[in-house]
Amino acid sequence: MRELTYAQAINEALMQNLEKDERVFLMGEDIGKYGGIFQVTAGLLDKFGPERVIDTPISESGFVGVAIGAAMTGMRPVVEIMFIDFTTCAMDMIVNQMAKIHYMFGGRGKVPLVLRTNIGAGRGAAAQHSQSFHAFFVHIPGLIVVTPSTPYDAKGLMNTAILDENPVLFIEHKKLYANKGDVPEDHYTIPFGKADIKREGRDITIVATLAMVGRSLSVAEEFAKDGIEIEIVDPTTLRPMDKKSILESVKKTGRLIVADEGPVTCGVTSEISAMIAEEAIGYLHAPILRVGSPDTPVPFSPPLEKIYIPDEEDVREAVHKMKEYL
Amino acid sequence: MKNLEMPRGPNSSERSEGTKAVPAASRMARERGIDLSLVKGSGPNGIILVKDIENFKISQRAIETVKKKEKIQASSLARKLAEKKGVSLESIDGTGTRSRIMMGDVIRVAEKPAILVREKEEEKNIFGQTIPMSQMRKVVAKRMSQSAFTAPHIYFFTDVEMDQLNRLRDEMLSDFEKQFNIRISINDFFIKAVALTIREFPMLNAMVMGEEIYIMPEINVGLAVAMEEGLIVPAIPQADRLGLGSIAQMRADLINRARAGKLKLEEIERGTFTVSSLAQFDIVFFTAILNPPQSGILSVGKTYDQLYLKEGQVVTKKIARFGLSVDHRIVDGAVAAAFLQSLKRRLENPTFAFMHL
Numbered sequence: 183m184r185e186l187t188y189a190q191a192i193n194e195a196l197m198q199n200l201e202k203d204e205r206v207f208l209m210g211e212d213i214g215k216y217g218g219i220f221q222v223t224a225g226l227l228d229k230f231g232p233e234r235v236i237d238t239p240i241s242e243s244g245f246v247g248v249a250i251g252a253a254m255t256g257m258r259p260v261v262e263i264m265f266i267d268f269t270t271c272a273m274d275m276i277v278n279q280m281a282k283i284h285y286m287f288g289g290r291g292k293v294p295l296v297l298r299t300n301i302g303a304g305r306g307a308a309a310q311h312s313q314s315f316h317a318f319f320v321h322i323p324g325l326i327v328v329t330p331s332t333p334y335d336a337k338g339l340m341n342t343a344i345l346d347e348n349p350v351l352f353i354e355h356k357k358l359y360a361n362k363g364d365v366p367e368d369h370y371t372i373p374f375g376k377a378d379i380k381r382e383g384r385d386i387t388i389v390a391t392l393a394m395v396g397r398s399l400s401v402a403e404e405f406a407k408d409g410i411e412i413e414i415v416d417p418t419t420l421r422p423m424d425k426k427s428i429l430e431s432v433k434k435t436g437r438l439i440v441a442d443e444g445p446v447t448c449g450v451t452s453e454i455s456a457m458i459a460e461e462a463i464g465y466l467h468a469p470i471l472r473v474g475s476p477d478t479p480v481p482f483s484p485p486l487e488k489i490y491i492p493d494e495e496d497v498r499e500a501v502h503k504m505k506e507y508l
Numbered sequence: 509m510k511n512l513e514m515p516r517g518p519n520s521s522e523r524s525e526g527t528k529a530v531p532a533a534s535r536m537a538r539e540r541g542i543d544l545s546l547v548k549g550s551g552p553n554g555i556i557l558v559k560d561i562e563n564f565k566i567s568q569r570a571i572e573t574v575k576k577k578e579k580i581q582a583s584s585l586a587r588k589l590a591e592k593k594g595v596s597l598e599s600i601d602g603t604g605t606r607s608r609i610m611m612g613d614v615i616r617v618a619e620k621p622a623i624l625v626r627e628k629e630e631e632k633n634i635f636g637q638t639i640p641m642s643q644m645r646k647v648v649a650k651r652m653s654q655s656a657f658t659a660p661h662i663y664f665f666t667d668v669e670m671d672q673l674n675r676l677r678d679e680m681l682s683d684f685e686k687q688f689n690i691r692i693s694i695n696d697f698f699i700k701a702v703a704l705t706i707r708e709f710p711m712l713n714a715m716v717m718g719e720e721i722y723i724m725p726e727i728n729v730g731l732a733v734a735m736e737e738g739l740i741v742p743a744i745p746q747a748d749r750l751g752l753g754s755i756a757q758m759r760a761d762l763i764n765r766a767r768a769g770k771l772k773l774e775e776i777e778r779g780t781f782t783v784s785s786l787a788q789f790d791i792v793f794f795t796a797i798l799n800p801p802q803s804g805i806l807s808v809g810k811t812y813d814q815l816y817l818k819e820g821q822v823v824t825k826k827i828a829r830f831g832l833s834v835d836h837r838i839v840d841g842a843v844a845a846a847f848l849q850s851l852k853r854r855l856e857n858p859t860f861a862f863m864h865l
Contacts, residue, residue, distance in 0.1 A: 436558065466531040468551075507557055
């Protein structure tokens with residue numbers, strides 16, 4: 183099959199939806215002429231014109247509000263927020279409007295809006311352009327939170343997101359944009375709330391999201407040489423969360439590591455750990471371990487940033503600890 | 509990043525506090541009725557893993573197989589009947605040749621009330637067994653250790669001449685029974701005498717409350733009642749104000765209901781001082797643990813003959829040795845000694861002491 187990068191896969195999904203459905207349009211800072219900070223929307227302005235690929239002023243609250251209104255009146259906006267760090271400027275729009283309208287109007291209004299943004303440290307972009315606080319949005323009922331870890335998932339999930347009648351936070355990862363993978367040329371969808379087993383194993387389950395999936399996969403290959411088989415479960419959407427698949431995997435292996443790049447405190451890792459503690463504690467052969475970011479801002483200093491990022495080394499360390507319970 | 513603080517399993521020295529096991533191992537042990545304290549953990553710091561339970565299971569099975577090999581000798585009729593009646597062959601003593609169990613033996617056991625059979629089994633097997641504490645035993649255990657480890661106990665003993673008190677009791681026994689429809693017990697005198705003595709020594713009716721001393725408003729004397737499962741202390745309220753008739757009636761009623769397990773909580777909790785008697789045993793004296801939060805407990809040993817010289821003649825007198833344990837936080841030796849002497853004086857001069865003036 184043909185290979186695309188993660189950024190190209192999203193680009194292709196956007197392009198196909200723009201072609202297929204005239205209600206679809208894009209908005210965001212520098213997404214037109216510049217092609218987006220990570221080139222996800224490259225070439226789309228030329229192809230679809232400035233009415234459908236709109237460069238906005240630096241005013242997140244304003245253009246997210248515009249998009250909510252457009253969605254309510256029948257359009258299918260896909261909005262890019264350049265870094266997840268900037269969603270804070272539009273938090274009222276996201277949390278109090280976008281997530282609530284469908285509920286507060288008794289289901290008579292709907293907001294089929296896709297808000298694209300990205301997380302992840304590792305680009306020397308310092309504390310205001312490197313955060314991974316996607317757990318914020320999982321905390322808000324009314325939002326769907328999507329976290330693709332591969333080019334294939336990115337395209338399929340983007341197609342599903344645009345078709346969905348509800349507001350979607352589409353969380354991309356900066357370090358994944360250049361990753362290549364097989365992507366079908368045709369339009370296809372991946373259902374929300376269905377975890378993907380990225381690797382099967384019998385000894386340890388790692389529930390991993392976004393860049394942690396690839397990091398965990400490479401560590402799993404290392405341990406496979408020692409006969410330790412690690413199962414990698416990628417939830418692909420954090421809300422809805424595919425509890426069933428995670429539970430099944432943990433019941434099978436009895437050992438759980440949760441890896442997400444967000445800070446562990448009140449994070450995605452906490453939520454999944456709590457769910458297992460509540461529903462499957464009797465199956466645990468070992469304490470649950472979490473791999474995530476520490477409770478500090480992302481450092482600018484490259485050596486410090488390297489230590490900060492939960493990477494292969496951290497996953498490896500967790501597996502070593504878990505090994506003692508095998 | 510490093511967010512990998514692992515819970516620590518117990519060191520060998522901590523083992524006694526409670527055995528640690530991963531949840532799946534605990535669950536497996538529970539399902540299979542395995543006592544975790546018997547399992548050796550192979551995880552970090554000795555934590556018990558699932559494989560430890562699995563291995564344990566294998567060794568248990570091995571033991572059971574060996575046990576089965578030591579076959580019990582029984583006739584086939586006896587065996588069939590035992591199975592039908594649900595009687596365990598191990599609980600039957602055989603009367604046949606070489607103690608072979610015969611049908612008659614099974615019938616004999618099967619016809620006994622089930623409880624007796626069970627008791628017999630337990631009797632046979634109790635050594636080396638772990639048995640659960642009854643609810644009552646748990647309460648006694650908790651309260652006694654709480655008392656022993658928080659209240660510093662001091663003990664005092666004195667010999668009380670019982671001749672006069674016994675004589676008084678003998679004299680009034682039949683009249684008393686006619687009037688109150690109950691036999692007066694020597695304990696009834698003790699209860700009354702103690703209550704009267706406490707009036708002089710309020711610290712023996714007190715409890716420690718943080719950094720304060722609470723002197724309880726009523727003098728309610730409890731009597732320790734031994735039961736199969738433990739000890740219970742129902743209290744006679746305001747014993748200093750009651751006549752011996754009421755005390756005797758209440759005492760009898762409380763003891764009966766204690767043995768029947770029908771006491772009200774209030775009847776136990778109201779106690780402010782305890783009398784514990786082992787007079788019916790061949791025990792000369794003993795020390796007692798305070799019944800918390802009380803500050804005093806009287807222990808009464810058996811009554812026995814003591815020789816002494818009276819005008820150059822060797823004569824005997826009846827002696828009972830009384831012990832008093834007090835909470836030294838609030839009762840000092842001199843107070844305790846004075847209390848015990850005052851009590852002794854009352855019991856040795858009963859006519860005046862029990863006269864309702």
